[in-house]
Amino acid sequence: MEVDRRAMECAVDAQSLISISLMKIHNSRTQRGGIKLHKNLLVSYVLRNARQVYIKEKYAEIYRMQQYEEVMAVCNEIQELDPLDLGAEDGDEEEQGRAACCGEESRPAGSREPEQPYYRSCCMEAPPGSPCDQFAPNGGGGGGSHCNKTTVLDLDTHVVTTVENGFLHQDCCCAAPQCAPGAAARKRKVDSGGCAPDAEEPSDFTAARKRLKREDCSNPDCNPDYTDTSNISNLISIFGSGFSGLLSRQADLEQVCSKQALASLGAWTRAIVAF
Amino acid sequence: GSTLAALRKSGSRFQRSRRYPDIISTVEFNYSGDLLATGDKGGRVVIFQHEQESKNRPHLRGEYNVYSTFQSHEPEFDYLKSLEIEEKINKIRWLPQQNAAHFLLSTNDKTIKLWKISERDKRAEGYNLKDEDGRIRDPYRITSLRVPVLMPMDLMVEASPRRIFANAHTYHINSISVNSDHETYLSADDLRINLWHLEITDRSFNIVDIKPANMEELTEVITAAECHPHQCNVFVYSSSKGTIRLCDMRAAALCDRHSKFFEEPEDPSSRSFFSEIISSISDVKFSHSGRYMMTRDYLSVKVWDLNMENRPVETYQVHEYLRSKLCSLYENDCIFDKFECCWNGSDSAIMTGSYNNFFRMFDRNTRRDITLEASRESSKPRATLKPRKVSTGGKRKKDEISVDSLDFNKKILHTAWHPKDNVIAVAATNNLYIFQDKIN
Numbered sequence: 017m018e019v020d021r022r023a024m025e026c027a028v029d030a031q032s033l034i035s036i037s038l039m040k041i042h043n044s045r046t047q048r049g050g051i052k053l054h055k056n057l058l059v060s061y062v063l064r065n066a067r068q069v070y071i072k073e074k075y076a077e078i079y080r081m082q083q084y085e086e087v088m089a090v091c092n093e094i095q096e097l098d099p100l101d102l103g104a105e106d107g108d109e110e111e112q113g114r115a116a117c118c119g120e121e122s123r124p125a126g127s128r129e130p131e132q133p134y135y136r137s138c139c140m141e142a143p144p145g146s147p148c149d150q151f152a153p154n155g156g157g158g159g160g161s162h163c164n165k166t167t168v169l170d171l172d173t174h175v176v177t178t179v180e181n182g183f184l185h186q187d188c189c190c191a192a193p194q195c196a197p198g199a200a201a202r203k204r205k206v207d208s209g210g211c212a213p214d215a216e217e218p219s220d221f222t223a224a225r226k227r228l229k230r231e232d233c234s235n236p237d238c239n240p241d242y243t244d245t246s247n248i249s250n251l252i253s254i255f256g257s258g259f260s261g262l263l264s265r266q267a268d269l270e271q272v273c274s275k276q277a278l279a280s281l282g283a284w285t286r287a288i289v290a291f
Numbered sequence: 292g293s294t295l296a297a298l299r300k301s302g303s304r305f306q307r308s309r310r311y312p313d314i315i316s317t318v319e320f321n322y323s324g325d326l327l328a329t330g331d332k333g334g335r336v337v338i339f340q341h342e343q344e345s346k347n348r349p350h351l352r353g354e355y356n357v358y359s360t361f362q363s364h365e366p367e368f369d370y371l372k373s374l375e376i377e378e379k380i381n382k383i384r385w386l387p388q389q390n391a392a393h394f395l396l397s398t399n400d401k402t403i404k405l406w407k408i409s410e411r412d413k414r415a416e417g418y419n420l421k422d423e424d425g426r427i428r429d430p431y432r433i434t435s436l437r438v439p440v441l442m443p444m445d446l447m448v449e450a451s452p453r454r455i456f457a458n459a460h461t462y463h464i465n466s467i468s469v470n471s472d473h474e475t476y477l478s479a480d481d482l483r484i485n486l487w488h489l490e491i492t493d494r495s496f497n498i499v500d501i502k503p504a505n506m507e508e509l510t511e512v513i514t515a516a517e518c519h520p521h522q523c524n525v526f527v528y529s530s531s532k533g534t535i536r537l538c539d540m541r542a543a544a545l546c547d548r549h550s551k552f553f554e555e556p557e558d559p560s561s562r563s564f565f566s567e568i569i570s571s572i573s574d575v576k577f578s579h580s581g582r583y584m585m586t587r588d589y590l591s592v593k594v595w596d597l598n599m600e601n602r603p604v605e606t607y608q609v610h611e612y613l614r615s616k617l618c619s620l621y622e623n624d625c626i627f628d629k630f631e632c633c634w635n636g637s638d639s640a641i642m643t644g645s646y647n648n649f650f651r652m653f654d655r656n657t658r659r660d661i662t663l664e665a666s667r668e669s670s671k672p673r674a675t676l677k678p679r680k681v682s683t684g685g686k687r688k689k690d691e692i693s694v695d696s697l698d699f700n701k702k703i704l705h706t707a708w709h710p711k712d713n714v715i716a717v718a719a720t721n722n723l724y725i726f727q728d729k730i731n
Contacts, residue, residue, distance in 0.1 A: 036622055049379075050375070062621065069564075
């Protein structure tokens with residue numbers, strides 16, 4: 017069931033709930049007696065609910081941000097950049113698709129538009145040869161991977177994330193100067209005209225959403241991935257990646273509880289299926 | 292509600308376990324109410340016995356004294372999974388008494404044990420082959436034979452493990468329940484329920500299995516299970532989704548398909564981040580009559596008529612004032628506390644615990660409820676317990692306690708009601724309180 021923010025009794029920050037929940041799942045790994053399946057399952061429900069609310073709020077925020085003229089400016093900028101790596105999809109097709117999307121967006125579509133430039137600018141893939149390539153499983157430079165793979169670079173948190181078949185692969189945290197400086201520069205230029213500089217980066221959530229947007233630009237509200245959010249597997253998929261990533265990040269636990277945590281999630285919820 | 296008088300509190304004189312404090316983890320009266328068993332986090336079982344009335348010492352009437360103490364479970368290590376198995380006793384269930392000895396089942400997360408508790412008040416004396424100290428006599432010095440005689444000795448209560456039912460549960464055992472046939476019992480973990488015969492330890496039948504083919508598709512777990520008190524083919528199990536399934540073992544060997552499905556539709560206006568957590572059922576208990584069952588979720592107790600599946604017949608709010616505090620209770624893990632509930636002997640009243648060492652009793656006939664506190668201060672021997680009240684509004688009356696003053700570390704998860712009399716046992720962390728109705 018959808019979680020309605022208005023129905024919340026307590027004024028709870030969805031983001032902090034996510035952080036708290038992930039910490040609980042992480043701590044359960046070391047608790048005496050082994051992982052408690054029941055408790056972790058309940059925590060994953062809180063995670064799912066918080067994520068729903070967070071995404072809703074995030075999109076509401078994005079809707080408010082952008083102006084129509086900035087949309088056009090961004091679209092023009094983007095058409096000069098490297099195409100996204102969509103595997104089987106032809107680069108030209110992608111450009112045409114985006115052009116079409118931009119074309120659609122050029123129609124006065126009020127509240128839907130502001131979303132696009134942010135999406136575009138943040139969905140740009142790191143150019144080949146960037147340090148981020150090593151983190152993208154199939155290379156950042158457009159290897160011929162299968163059609164459901166997308167690599168996105170988020171410049172606010174400097175995380176490269178790969179979304180594959182709805183599964184989110186972690187991710188790197190590269191400092192801005194090291195990672196795709198060229199692209200960063202271009203994105204900065206785009207961002208200054210587009211996104212609000214202090215916009216919160218939803219990272220993996222919107223990464224998955226953005227993949228869907230590509231499939232159906234005409235309906236940004238379409239969200240096939242979330243129609244069965246009652247299914248925990250969906251949640252686990254979105255958060256999933258190798259648990260070794262978690263173990264190597266012991267030193268980064270301080271970061272976990274911060275807002276940057278959303279950008280550097282490990283497979284915390286893998287604990288649920290660790291049996 | 293009836294007035295309850297404090298009779299005796301105990302627990303402070305028990306030696307603390309060398310590993311962990313002896314937090315009580317289960318409380319259970321036997322069928323006659325003469326014995327009260329408690330299990331703790333250190334794997335120990337302590338059994339109290341009701342002292343018989345004595346004309347010479349009338350003030351001892353109704354007192355429960357320690358009868359037997361033994362170590363039921365020890366911590367273990369599963370080397371294959373690199374997991375430690377806690378020795379904490381999750382549940383104790385008595386068997387109906389069939390001879391002079393008493394039998395109970397105790398379980399931790401993985402292993403169930405059948406214990407025999409027997410009394411020895413006589414000792415054989417006058418052996419031929421050994422002397423009184425136990426030393427073997429020189430056979431050449433034995434010149435005559437005699438028959439050993441039984442001499443009285445100080446009462447000794449011995450506990451010995453008679454059966455060990457192991458290696459049948461991959462997940463953590465949360466329930467055991469003795470069947471009305473007195474030959475079988477069931478044990479439930481997060482995903483499976485097994486049926487055992489009390490005499491057979493190397494085999495059990497799996498009767499419920501809700502493990503999905505792909506664990507990523509897991510959406511609910513089993514939280515409690517109980518056999519019907521009279522119909523030996525019927526049992527129920529509750530889930531983390533707030534549903535109860537009643538199963539009939541005659542219908543099929545594998546009871547994955549339920550006979551009845553009890554669920555109350557969720558109120559959409561009360562939806563929150565924590566809706567799933569607070570709807571998870573922590574305990575299910577049949578009434579003594581077998582006509583009703585009671586479930587406990589985080590904020591309420593519900594009584595269900597077995598003939599009506601779509602909603603409970605009665606709902607009692609235990610501590611509704613916590614609904615606005617769910618976020619804090621989630622942060623400090625209190626929201627995961629598993630409260631139990633129990634019926635009185637006549638099924639006219641139900642009892643369950645809360646925080647701040649409060650426990651609640653509901654009279655089903657008069658619909659009155661009472662909140663009482665189990666604490667040293669409030670339970671001087673023979674003192675009447677004073678009803679407590681939590682103030683929910685802005686104005687706090689005298690003697691009321693505000694929600695923010697509640698001590699959430701003092702939780703009463705385990706309570707038990709004597710099967711016949713108005714005697715209750717309340718476990719408050721590592722103290723056991725026993726209360727009973729005023730005699731006069």
